[in-house]
Amino acid sequence: MNAAALFGGSQRGEPGLLPDPRLGSPMPWVIAIVIALTVIAAASGLGLRNAATRANADLNGGVTVQIVTAAPVARNRQADAALAVLSRFPGVTEARRVQQDQLDSLLEPWLGTRPGDTIDDLPIPALIDLRLATPATPDRVSALRNAITGVAPTARVDAQAAWLTPVFRAITTLQWLAGGLIALLAMATVAAVVLAARNALVSHRETIAIVHMLGGTDAQIARVFQRTAAMEAAAGGILGLFAGVLAIVVLSRQFSALGSGMAAGAVLRWTDWLVIATIPIGGVALAVLTARLTVLSALRRML
């Protein structure tokens, strides 16, 4: 059967069973807003995931050793000794002492480096940056600490990832929030399509009754509504995708300007863009499915 001929608006322009049952003129706009918000929420979730993944990869095998003593000579002696031990320690792929000028630049925003500043007199700890071949588990950190206790009794050994644990937790929460928002937006789409389809059914009730009397099936009638839902959702989806992507571009530029290493990690990969591009398709599928189920459910109550 040529369904296109039956349901109108076909490529050959045959008339349909029903007049184009507009689900409601605001429908494409509602879908556009929902899709735009979904795109932004999805991009945020994906960007946060990327930032967390990158930060985790950077810090996962990272360990910082601080030699905390006020005496500069003892500090240097302990730092050199600890570096020598740690460089030979199994599983350590890289061990380097953070140079004084690097420390100064790290502290500059807080302590300053102008003439007259007393930064050189401050008991700043000596730092050793370690890279491990495997994640810095508490056991590994403890083993490293034990290895240098003899040569550097004032050493403090910390896994770098541990410092960012609260940040990772916050990122995970934000990702769940993004997922929740997407679910809510999907529900909003369903509600909007259900209301619009019900209104359209009421306006076309007489025609539907005639088509039923002539032997039209529920599926035939539902397809007319599905087609309209698909067209309106597609129009709204494209508009929403465009608006959402625009917002992402603007937001990403502003975050890049922050110069934060974490924000720089929140870059969307091409696979992420592919996921974002499928959002309008998902929206159309959801609208079509909702229209179909709503119409079929209403038609079942008619004889």
Place this chain on the structure above:
Amino acid sequence: MSEPDAEIVQFDNVGLRYGTGKEALTDISFTLYPGRFYFLTGASGAGKTSLLKLLYLAQRPSRGLIRMFGTDAITLPRERLPGFRRRLGVVFQDFRLVQHLSAFDNVALPLRVAGVAEREITKPVDEMLDWVGLADRRHARPATLSGGEQQRVAIARAVIARPDMLVADEPTGNVDPEMALKLLRLFESLGRLGTTVVVATHDVHLIRKVPDSLIMRLDKGRLSDPTGALRYPPRRAVPLGEPVISAAPRNADGGPPLGFAPA
């Protein structure tokens, strides 16, 4: 006279009640056979339209049994209703044309619903519109047609798919006598092809035009003469169910178009 064919419709003690009111139809029992012409008469409010609604499956009875095309129509699953309805042609009293479709598309609707290929639709629909005198109004929407023209479109739509049973509610009420006669010829031609025709009417003159028809008279929701003894004019009493075949030639040249004929 030969044995009647298998019945196409059988009502047994059927009652119909709307809501909690009194019965609109009471104890209706009759049998309709293929290829026969039945008139349904009765005063306004006698229940003609209610009975027709039961016949074209727009209403379920409150009680009794209805068999249609050999199947129990009461317990018929909803999914099978479309298949049954495609075997029926219905002329509604208020026409019930689809307002957004042209006359051509209204007539073509039963064929499209049934999935007939578009290339097989144009010719029979054009022939049918020509027969009912609307060839030049094929693109007109119902709102621009007169009452009589709308009625002719409704009749063309009802017969285009050559139904097994045609149910018509006052089908000639808005047309001139010449067109009424022409439409009756169309119904009779369908009857000769095996279509059972049921026409509800008040028009005695119309009944006179089909002498071999059988009459069912409704009076206050009861079928007062299911045997056809009150057929008008009462030349002979014909038990309902006995075949009454016209001697007119089948589908004679110059006769009405007989709707869609599958290629």
